[in-house]
Amino acid sequence: MHAALRQVLGTHVAQKGSLVSDKVLRFDFSHNEAMKPSEIREVEDLVNAQIRRNLPIETNIMDLDAAKAKGAMALFGEKYDERVRVLSMGDFSTELCGGTHASRTGDIGLFRIISESGTAAGIRRIEAVTGEGAMATVHAQSDRLNDIAHLLKGDSQNLGDKVRAVLERTRQLEKELQQLKDQAAAQESANLSSKAVDLNGVKLLVSELAGIEPKMLRTMVDDLKKSTGVYRYRTGNGC
Structure with missing residues (x-):
């Protein structure tokens, strides 16, 4: 996701904090404005494209200077020894990281952003889910759309037209x-x-x-x- 954010928003993006649990991941990064819906979608698409490629996640131990020369991104707040662990996902992402990871990108299954917000001046936060959590989010969103479509006597395919018609009728009645x-x-x-x-x-x-x-x-x-x-x-x- 870090590499995808830099590709979509620019190379000014740098990690400013993170949290990974068995249910959700949180990623703080430098950026001066809220992400547009199209940018969020583009980041999701980029990450999921790499997941579908099922790239091997390679781990190498090398000198810090050599890792930086290779283009590895250092993470905010981390202190590194002279010898560092470098993780590479094909030609898409190379980072210095000491955490545990999947063996291949395909093991992640699916990536879904559930929120994007500001935490401080110039700092944005993304919360996302993967695998079964991502599928549960997709199903929940689909269920909500179907419920709304049922209330509007339509279906998910024409939901936008139905909502616009209701809003127009409401304005007319007002x-x-x-x-x-x-x-x-x-x-x-x-x-x-x-x-x-x-x-x-x-x-x-x-x-x-x-x-x-x-x-x-x-x-x-x-x-x-x-x-x-x-x-x-x-x-x-x-x-």
């Missing part, structure tokens, strides 16, 4: 609802205007309104200003 609220406010303003009384040449209107949304109330007051000269109102919260 617009129609606002129009109805404006009409109701105008009608209520007209009703209130007829109740205004003349007090020494000044029109006075006193009325108690309940359950009126603030936006609707402002519309009503604007209408009343034009018809009665009302310019001040008071709400239940003292405004």
Whole structure:
């Protein structure tokens, strides 16, 4: 993954920390902005391509200077002796590393990124799963898509069109609802205007309104200003 990140994002990428467990791997690296979805997909594709190649993972012990001359990437925070362990995966990745590894890249099975986030200024974090964990993630995502498709009375093949249609219908209904609220406010303003009384040449209107949304109330007051000269109102919260 380190080599794939450098290929996709640039050679400024350097490992800044990591954690590997039997369930998930975490990889911190230097990068100044969030990865785009297309970049995440490209990294996944590159790693999985190397997995499918089933490359042998070769281990060599050599002098530190020779390893660096070979292009081996040193890992953040590691202190190396003069003799170091160099791991190579074909022509794709060469790193200094003391950890345990699979014998071949194909043993990994499948690689899947589950999250990408920032941990500090200039530091990003990827969490990923492999093998059975990656397959479980794929199945879980597929199940969620199928559930959503069922709710929208569609299938995973036309899910995007269904969601866009629902969003468009929601926007249309919200617009129609606002129009109805404006009409109701105008009608209520007209009703209130007829109740205004003349007090020494000044029109006075006193009325108690309940359950009126603030936006609707402002519309009503604007209408009343034009018809009665009302310019001040008071709400239940003292405004």
